[in-house]
Amino acid sequence: MQLEGAKLLVTGADGFIGSHLVERLFELGARVRAFVFYNSFNSWGWLDQLPQSTKTSIEVFPGDIRDPNGVRTAMEGCAAVLHLAALIGIPFSYHSPDSYVDTNIKGTLNVLQAAKACGVQRVLITSTSEVYGTARYVPMDETHPFQGQSPYSATKIGADRLAESFYRSFALPVSIVRPFNTFGPRQSARAVIPTIISQLTAGQKRVSLGRLEPTRDFVYVEDTVEGFVAILRTERCVGEELNIASGVEISMGELGRKLIAMISPNAEIALDAARVRPEKSEVGRLLGDSSKLRSLTEWMPRFSLEDGLRRTIDWFAEGSNLAGYKFLAYNE
Numbered sequence: 001m002q003l004e005g006a007k008l009l010v011t012g013a014d015g016f017i018g019s020h021l022v023e024r025l026f027e028l029g030a031r032v033r034a035f036v037f038y039n040s041f042n043s044w045g046w047l048d049q050l051p052q053s054t055k056t057s058i059e060v061f062p063g064d065i066r067d068p069n070g071v072r073t074a075m076e077g078c079a080a081v082l083h084l085a086a087l088i089g090i091p092f093s094y095h096s097p098d099s100y101v102d103t104n105i106k107g108t109l110n111v112l113q114a115a116k117a118c119g120v121q122r123v124l125i126t127s128t129s130e131v132y133g134t135a136r137y138v139p140m141d142e143t144h145p146f147q148g149q150s151p152y153s154a155t156k157i158g159a160d161r162l163a164e165s166f167y168r169s170f171a172l173p174v175s176i177v178r179p180f181n182t183f184g185p186r187q188s189a190r191a192v193i194p195t196i197i198s199q200l201t202a203g204q205k206r207v208s209l210g211r212l213e214p215t216r217d218f219v220y221v222e223d224t225v226e227g228f229v230a231i232l233r234t235e236r237c238v239g240e241e242l243n244i245a246s247g248v249e250i251s252m253g254e255l256g257r258k259l260i261a262m263i264s265p266n267a268e269i270a271l272d273a274a275r276v277r278p279e280k281s282e283v284g285r286l287l288g289d290s291s292k293l294r295s296l297t298e299w300m301p302r303f304s305l306e307d308g309l310r311r312t313i314d315w316f317a318e319g320s321n322l323a324g325y326k327f328l329a330y331n332e
Contacts, residue, residue, distance in 0.1 A: 001080065001122055001232055004029035009075050011035040011065055011111065012084030012126075014045025016187045017179070017224060021082060022047065024225045026054055035074050035085065038062040046186045065107035072114040080122035082228060083111045086159075089190045090130070090150045091277065097151035104155035105162065112166045112174075120173075122232060125163040127178040127241070128156050129217070129286050138249075139289035142178070142241045149281050160241070167239050175231050176241040180288040184221030184308060185315035189325050193218070193312060196256055198327040200263040201316045207260065207267055210275030212253030217245045217288045220308030223301040227290075230297035237296055245288025246301050258306075263313060 008025055012018040013034030025032050036044050044060055063070035065085040075081055087093070087103045108125060115123045132140055133147025148154030166172040183193040192209070199207050227244035231237045250258075253269065260267045276282075293299050303311075316322050 001235070003229070003233065005031065006079045007031045007033065007077055009033045009035060009078040009081040010084065011071075011081065012086060013060075014043075014047055015084060016046065017126075017182055017221060018084040019046035019050065019186060020184070020221050020225050021084070021228055022058060023050060023054060024229060026058060028229070032058045033074060033078060034058050034060050035065070035071075036060055036062055037085075038064055049186070065110060066102050068110040068113065071110040072117060075114045075118045075120065078118065078120055080120055080124070080232060081111060081115055082124045082126075082232070083108065084126045086126065086156070088128075088152065090152045090281075093150055093152035093155075100151050100155040104152075105158045108159035109162055112162060112172065116166065116170055116172055122238070123163070123172055123174045124228060124232060125159065125174060125176050127160050127176050128153070129178060129180040129243070129245070129288060130283060131157045131160060131178070132286070134284040135287060138285065138287040139245070139247060140243070140287060141289040142243060142292055149283055173238045175237045175239070177228055177231055178241060178243050179224045179227070180217040180219055180243065180245040180286060182219050182221050182224040184312050185321075187221070189327070192216075192252060192255065193259075193309070194316075194325065196259045197263065197313055197316050198322060198325040200259060200267055201313070201322050202327045203264075204327065205264070205267045206270040207256055208270055208272035208275065209252060209256055210272065210277065211282060212256070212269070213251060213284070214282060215249040215251045215285045215287065217247070217249050217286050218305055218308070219244055219246050219301065220303035220311070223303055226302075227293060227299050230293070230299040234297055240292070240296065242293045242296070243288045243290045244293060245290040246305070247288065247290065248305060249285070249287040250305065259309065259313075262309065
C-alpha cells in the first residue's frame with residue numbers, strides 16, 4: 001500500500017504506541033485521522049506532546065470505540081484502519097472484566113463492521129503476546145497455542161478470532177499484528193519498565209516490584225511502529241497473524257538490576273505483595289519468533305534492549321515528563 005497521501009485512521013491514537021504510530025505515519029506523508037477517547041477536558045492523550053506542526057496537520061476525531069456509529073463515521077473516506085484502541089492493564093481486568101469485553105471485543109467488532117461497510121483496503125488489528133499465555137515452547141511463533149490467563153488476554157483472543165472470521169467470511173483484508181512487550185517514551189506506569197525508571201528517577205532507593213522470575217521479550221517502540229508500517233505496506237500480510245518480537249528474553253529481576261545499574265547503583269529491589277498477580281494468571285515466560293514478519297517484509301529490529309532503555313531513561317529526564325507519573329502508587 002502506498003502510504004504517501006493515503007488517508008489512514010488510527011484508533012487508540014492517544015495512547016502509547018498509537019501516538020508514536022501517528023507521528024511516523026505523518027512523517028511518511030500519510031493523511032492521518034487520529035481517533036481519540038472523548039473526554040470533557042478535550043485531552044488528546046499523548047498526542048498533546050507532539051510538535052504543534054504535527055498536531056495541526058492531523059485530523060483528531062474524539063469518540064468512543066464502543067460506539068458503532070462513531071467508529072463508522074470516523075472510518076468514512078479512509079483507505080485503511082490501524083486499530084490500537086483497547087483496555088490493556090492486566091490487574092484492572094481482574095475486577096472490571098465487563099469493560100474489557102465491551103472495549104476489546106465489541107470495540108474490535110465495531111471496527112470490523114465499519115471497515116466492511118466502508119470498503120477499506122487494509123485493516124490492521126492489534127493483538128498482544130499475552131494471548132499465548134506462558135510459553136509451551138520457545139521461541140513462540142504464530143502457531144503457538146492460545147491461553148487466556150487473564151480477562152485481558154481472553155478478550156484479546158476473542159478480538160483476534162473475530163478479526164480472523166471477518167477475513168475468512170467476508171474477505172475483509174485483515175492483518176493481526178501481535179507485538180511482544182513494547183516499551184519506550186510515553187508508556188504508562190502500568191508497565192514494568194516505566195514503573196522502575198520513574199521510581200529510580202524520582203530518587204527512590206527501594207524499587208517496588210512483583211514477581212522477579214517471569215521473563216519477557218521487550219521491543220523498543222520505534223521498532224514496533226516500523227513493524228506496523230511494514231505490514232501495512234505489503235499485501236503479502238493480508239490474512240496473516242504476525243509477531244513483532246526481538247527474540248531476546250530477560251527476567252523481571254534482571255531487568256530491575258540492569259536499570260538500577262544504569263540510573264541509581266545504590267538502589268535495591270523490594271517485593272510488593274500488591275503487585276504479585278495470581279499464580280495461574282501470571283505469564284511465566286514470553287520469547288517471540290518474528291521470522292514470519294521478516295520473511296514477508298523487510299522489517300528488522302534496530303534497537304537493542306540497552307539502546308531502548310537508555311533512550312527511555314533520557315526521555316524521563318527531559319522537562320516535566322516525570323511529573324506525569326505517580327511513582328509511589330501502584331498503577332494497575
